[in-house]
Amino acid sequence: MLETWQIAAIALLAFLVPIDKYGLTIGLRWPIITALILGFILGDMKTALFIGGTLELMALGVTSIAGSSVPEYSTAAIIAIVVASQTGQSMEAGLALGLPVAMLGVQFDVIAKIINGFIVRKSQIYANKNQFAKMKHILLLGPIIMGLTAAIPVLLAITLGAAAIKEILAIMPGWFSSGLTIAGRVLPAVGIALLLNYMPVKRYFQYLLAGFFFVA
Incomplete structure (x- = not known):
């Protein structure tokens, strides 16, 4: 069972994840960086790095271009690691809750950006009126809203408790869990494929082969 300070630290970590993308x-x-910090908080570095590394492979090649919204894999890592560590379930069980939240985070991100659009326009009005103190204060709402898009789902997920999470996992149909298991094995390859699509592979193919050789 998580202690109060651990819940607070995890919520703070989740709050900082969306904000960290800006500035x-x-x-x-x-995900691997978030997992490293979470491993210290939970005292379970092995589980944290294993899941964080898997989600890192999924996230390779996935980036937000021109303000587009993408799944927040670091948020998924937080939930997946907490679930796997606290319930003793497998990585797939953690991903069963973590990945849907990451996908839902796309919608939260869109909503946050819409709200921030109104905030920016309001701050411009204050700037035109030379009310710079009000402009500064209202602009602080931007990162707060972005942080809450991850902190609230994570906080709700981890405060349900291990027993509630186990019940949720128990009622999940077998085909759904099996599908997530397959997806968990396939998505890392998809992430690497997306990354290779952006890279000049033909020019530096020898280095790519050397990398696979040394890893193998």
Whole structure:
């Protein structure tokens, strides 16, 4: 069972994940970095890095271009790691709850950006009136709204408790769990394929082969 300070720390970590994509960054947008920090919080580094690394492979080649919204894999990592660590279930069980939240995060991100559009226009009105203090204060709402898009779903997921999560996993149909297991194995390859599509593979094919050789 999670202690109060752990729940608070996890919620804060989730809050910072969407904000980290803008301005000065420490890499929380990458699941493996988020997983590393979460591993220290939970005291289960092995589970954290295993799931974080898997989701990192899924996220390769997936990026937000021109303000587009993409799944928040770091948020999925937080939920998946907490579920797997606290319930003793497999990685697939954690992903069963984590990945849907990541997909739902796309909708939350769109809503947050729409709201922030109104905030920016309001701040411009204050700027035109030389009311810079009000402009500064209202602009602070932007990152707060972005942070809540991840913090609220994560907080709800982890406060349900291990027993409730186990019940949710138990009522999931077998075909759904099997599908997630297959997806969990296929998506890393898809992520690598997307990444290779962006890279000059033909020019540096020898380095690609060397990388696979040394890893193998």
